[in-house]
Amino acid sequence: MRTSTLYDTVRLPFPALPAQRRMIELLDLRQTLDTLAACNDDGEVWERYGWVHATEGGALVARFWLPPSEEEAWDEDDEVAIAARALGLSSFLEPATFADVLDVQKRQRPLSTLEDYARALDYYAEYDAFLQVPGIDEALGEASAAEQEAAQVMGVGPGIFASFDVVLVACPAEHMKDAASRVAALLAIPVGEALARCRMLPLSLGQHLDRRRCGEVRAPFEEIGATLQVHAYRPFPWPAEPSAG
Numbered sequence: 224m225r226t227s228t229l230y231d232t233v234r235l236p237f238p239a240l241p242a243q244r245r246m247i248e249l250l251d252l253r254q255t256l257d258t259l260a261a262c263n264d265d266g267e268v269w270e271r272y273g274w275v276h277a278t279e280g281g282a283l284v285a286r287f288w289l290p291p292s293e294e295e296a297w298d299e300d301d302e303v304a305i306a307a308r309a310l311g312l313s314s315f316l317e318p319a320t321f322a323d324v325l326d327v328q329k330r331q332r333p334l335s336t337l338e339d340y341a342r343a344l345d346y347y348a349e350y351d352a353f354l355q356v357p358g359i360d361e362a363l364g365e366a367s368a369a370e371q372e373a374a375q376v377m378g379v380g381p382g383i384f385a386s387f388d389v390v391l392v393a394c395p396a397e398h399m400k401d402a403a404s405r406v407a408a409l410l411a412i413p414v415g416e417a418l419a420r421c422r423m424l425p426l427s428l429g430q431h432l433d434r435r436r437c438g439e440v441r442a443p444f445e446e447i448g449a450t451l452q453v454h455a456y457r458p459f460p461w462p463a464e465p466s467a468g
Contacts, residue, residue, distance in 0.1 A: 265322060276307050381431055402444065
């Protein structure tokens with residue numbers, strides 16, 4: 224049985240097949256992590272998935288189902304849907320909690336392996352608490368600056384979703400003032416200072432932006448023909464470099 228939370232009142236439309244006719248897609252742990260990481264942010268995780276159900280045996284070997292709504296996750300008696308139970312699935316975690324466990328683990332060990340994430344998930348599922356990684360200051364709750372930097376050198380960003388750095392590297396001379404006004408608005412600085420910075424490129428327009436925000440930052444500069452450099456960071460060590468879209 225699930226535990227009621229403040230999110231129980233959220234209902235979102237999913238114009239697809241009725242729940243009883245939709246196939247249940249089972250994912251292994253890596254596929255599950257990649258599926259969640261494909262979201263833009265935590266908010267999109269809430270919107271896309273109603274719960275996380277899993278088979279027995281521990282996270283590393285389990286099969287997971289991410290139902291797209293709570294209506295599909297549960298039957299009318301507030302039990303795991305019959306079709307899911309028939310596949311050996313039971314309630315595991317709320318999607319947001321699942322993502323939080325991954326995020327806490329990654330903050331402590333930026334280059335965590337699949338096995339590391341499995342241990343963190345199993346620990347939370349059993350003890351309702353986050354796994355403390357040995358050697359990490361519990362008060363800070365994050366890896367050393369050197370370890371975080373090493374992860375970024377390997378192309379792994381700070382969160383469990385793709386992130387992007389955006390740099391202005393060139394701007395047509397006839398649009399220099401247009402670029403300056405955009406920089407001023409984006410960075411909340413005076414236009415005069417923005418113009419000076421646009422004359423001394425490259426200029427960082429944002430670091431570790433989520434995919435949606437990256438698009439919002441790029442659009443006004445691309446409108447005036449400015450040249451941007453976008454550096455992508457993977458959420459985990461194994462996926463291919465993400466696209467900014």
